[in-house]
Amino acid sequence: xxxxxxxxxxxxxxxxxxxxxxxxxxxxxxxxxxxxEFPIFEFNRQIIDAxxxxxxxxxxxxxxxxxxxxxxxxxxTIAYIREKHPEIPVILDVKRGDIGSTAQMYAREAFExxxxxxxxxxxxxxxDTLKPFLDHAESGVIILCRTSNPxxxxxxxxxxxxxxxFEHVAVLARDKWNYNKNVLLVIGATFPEELGRIRKLCxxxxxxxxxxxxxxxxxxxxxxxxxxxxxxGLVINSSRGIIYADGTENFAAASRKAALKLRATINESxx
Amino acid sequence: xxxxxxxxxxxxxxxxxxxxxxxxxxxxxxxxxxxxEFPIFEFNRQIIDAxxxxxxxxxxxxxxxxxxxxxxxxxxTIAYIREKHPEIPVILDVKRGDIGSTAQMYAREAFExxxxxxxxxxxxxxxDTLKPFLDHAESGVIILCRTSNPxxxxxxxxxxxxxxxFEHVAVLARDKWNYNKNVLLVIGATFPEELGRIRKLCxxxxxxxxxxxxxxxxxxxxxxxxxxxxxxGLVINSSRGIIYADGTENFAAASRKAALKLRATINESxx
Numbered sequence: 350x351x352x353x354x355x356x357x358x359x360x361x362x363x364x365x366x367x368x369x370x371x372x373x374x375x376x377x378x379x380x381x382x383x384x385x386e387f388p389i390f391e392f393n394r395q396i397i398d399a400x401x402x403x404x405x406x407x408x409x410x411x412x413x414x415x416x417x418x419x420x421x422x423x424x425x426t427i428a429y430i431r432e433k434h435p436e437i438p439v440i441l442d443v444k445r446g447d448i449g450s451t452a453q454m455y456a457r458e459a460f461e462x463x464x465x466x467x468x469x470x471x472x473x474x475x476x477d478t479l480k481p482f483l484d485h486a487e488s489g490v491i492i493l494c495r496t497s498n499p500x501x502x503x504x505x506x507x508x509x510x511x512x513x514x515f516e517h518v519a520v521l522a523r524d525k526w527n528y529n530k531n532v533l534l535v536i537g538a539t540f541p542e543e544l545g546r547i548r549k550l551c552x553x554x555x556x557x558x559x560x561x562x563x564x565x566x567x568x569x570x571x572x573x574x575x576x577x578x579x580x581x582g583l584v585i586n587s588s589r590g591i592i593y594a595d596g597t598e599n600f601a602a603a604s605r606k607a608a609l610k611l612r613a614t615i616n617e618s619x620x
Numbered sequence: 621x622x623x624x625x626x627x628x629x630x631x632x633x634x635x636x637x638x639x640x641x642x643x644x645x646x647x648x649x650x651x652x653x654x655x656x657e658f659p660i661f662e663f664n665r666q667i668i669d670a671x672x673x674x675x676x677x678x679x680x681x682x683x684x685x686x687x688x689x690x691x692x693x694x695x696x697t698i699a700y701i702r703e704k705h706p707e708i709p710v711i712l713d714v715k716r717g718d719i720g721s722t723a724q725m726y727a728r729e730a731f732e733x734x735x736x737x738x739x740x741x742x743x744x745x746x747x748d749t750l751k752p753f754l755d756h757a758e759s760g761v762i763i764l765c766r767t768s769n770p771x772x773x774x775x776x777x778x779x780x781x782x783x784x785x786f787e788h789v790a791v792l793a794r795d796k797w798n799y800n801k802n803v804l805l806v807i808g809a810t811f812p813e814e815l816g817r818i819r820k821l822c823x824x825x826x827x828x829x830x831x832x833x834x835x836x837x838x839x840x841x842x843x844x845x846x847x848x849x850x851x852x853g854l855v856i857n858s859s860r861g862i863i864y865a866d867g868t869e870n871f872a873a874a875s876r877k878a879a880l881k882l883r884a885t886i887n888e889s890x891x
Contacts, residue, residue: 372722412716416726445715447683448767455683456687457688471742472775473743474771474776475775476771498720499746501745503747503792507778507788510778
């Protein structure tokens with residue numbers, strides 16, 4: 350089954366466009382986990398078990414594992430999801446981008462070493478740096494378009510030939526890069542008007558939408574501007590708002606409550 | 621000592637702008653190393669010892685270690701350079717780019733976990749994603765500007781307000797991002813004319829120049845267009861041309877010959 354088929358199935362099965370970002374910072378983990386051999390994995394595992402009927406994807410952010418010398422716990426986390434919840438796709442958030450021979454090695458990292466279903470990529474270097482990933486037809490390739498952070502304006506909003514750079518990315522993604530029908534775009538919830546413009550350019554392409562919760566994106570505006578014709582089409586990520594909903598030993602139950610609430614807010618916005 | 625001070629010292633001490641890219645592919649290593657416990661480290665170690673008086677930097681490409689489950693050998697390689705050849709800076713080629721809290725974790729990966737002197741970054745997401753690295757005043761921050769690969773034209777050549785996107789990056793780097801005087805730019809040897817344009821915009825900024833050797837960049841044109849007023853100012857990377865100069869047990873001696881030849885070609889082009 351391809352990533353997009355998996356995503357389409359779980360959107361409907363769980364009636365959810367919620368993606369939980371697994372960005373565990375050791376300094377923020379509940380005290381009860383800190384003495385364990387694999388505290389990050391245990392934190393993730395409990396959150397996964399508490400939310401698996403409420404989400405459409407999990408998105409581990411590679412930096413948290415690389416920066417904390419916890420590559421093994423990233424591998425354990427993805428293996429756990431694939432074993433216990435094989436219907437839920439895993440997006441490895443790496444935002445890689447490099448020349449062809451090097452990109453091949455990054456594709457091995459994402460799809461072989463970590464067994465992710467999809468990966469995020471940076472488009473600045475262009476097609477030949479994306480191709481080693483795009484050629485994995487069964488995998489999702491999620492390309493940065495309009496990112497959620499304030500400084501995304503510096504380059505992404507520059508206008509060339511009547512189109513912003515982020516619109517150029519959307520058009521390249523639609524017309525050139527999507528030959529295996531496995532491309533998605535990243536569009537920040539903090540820019541709902543731009544989200545609407547990109548939805549018009551790419552009516553059927555799924556979007557990964559970070560920036561609700563801690564970053565301030567408005568869910569109702571995201572749905573109004575970004576949902577596809579069938580009411581789905583979005584993977585709406587929340588990391589801190591869900592995984593740190595409660596800093597005590599009740600973190601897993603609290604993450605469930607937060608995921609339930611986000612799903613409800615999304616689904617109410619659809620009607 | 622800062623990265624740029626270290627670079628300036630070694631340019632002159634070794635009379636060299638050669639950077640050796642440590643991009644070890646297990647499939648291409650000499651047969652004599654393949655049964656070792658740490659074949660990648662041993663390959664790197666012998667190349668480092670054979671070339672340390674001929675180079676201005678080593679540049680391990682993180683993808684080769686991440687894709688081959690060899691993070692430990694990346695760490696061993698950088699530790700070895702820092703111990704045996706502390707005057708030679710290490711550039712960790714990661715091309716990261718992510719929002720602030722995540723970028724902090726990537727900065728920990730590069731500067732704490734791996735102890736690199738400098739790191740490569742992708743500018744697509746803008747200033748706030750670069751800042752966690754720029755704030756490390758002693759470290760080098762090497763930002764993609766005009767990359768060496770063929771598809772770099774797709775976005776980097778788009779023209780906005782009379783300037784290409786890569787020129788916008790150069791101007792942002794010069795005027796906004798360089799508040800700690802630790803910024804460098806990546807400009808591919810395959811685009812010598814563009815290299816000249818960026819040198820005019822940024823007369824004193826050092827450039828990392830990949831793309832000579834296997835990618836076809838012309839050293840003479842690189843020097844003519846890119847050298848700074850003092851004849852230095854460039855970190856000219858060769859990976860495959862040096863590390864795979866010979867596929868047998870003579871690989872280290874061959875890498876020395878190849879580095880000597882590249883240094884001579886560069887230095888002849890200066891006069």
